[in-house]
Amino acid sequence: MLPLDPQAEIGRRAWVPCPNCDDTRDCEPCGERRTCSLHWRYLLTNKGSLLHLQCPGCTHVWTHESGFGATRSLWSRVTSGLPGQRP
Ligand SMILES: [Zn+2]
Numbered sequence: 168m169l170p171l172d173p174q175a176e177i178g179r180r181a182w183v184p185c186p187n188c189d190d191t192r193d194c195e196p197c198g199e200r201r202t203c204s205l206h207w208r209y210l211l212t213n214k215g216s217l218l219h220l221q222c223p224g225c226t227h228v229w230t231h232e233s234g235f236g237a238t239r240s241l242w243s244r245v246t247s248g249l250p251g252q253r254p
Pocket residue numbers: 185186187188189190222223224225226227
């Protein structure tokens with residue numbers, strides 16, 4: 168297991184399935200691509216549409232091409248957790 172990246176922040180999360188542990192497979196909200204309270208990833212950094220993610224469950228780190236523009240709904244969900252936008 169890798170340590171959590173120092174850039175991992177609870178306020179910056181992304182709802183992308185983990186390619187390593189596949190923990191969203193049998194989950195209803197994840198299957199409907201909603202923001203699940205159990206399954207989310209730390210958004211470490213992003214360069215344009217390329218997201219650098221870490222799974223809090225298995226600590227797997229990977230990059231995910233979000234296809235900015237094509238999947239605006241994902242992008243708005245990804246950025247909804249930015250500091251200053253919390254209730
Ligand atoms: Zn994982």
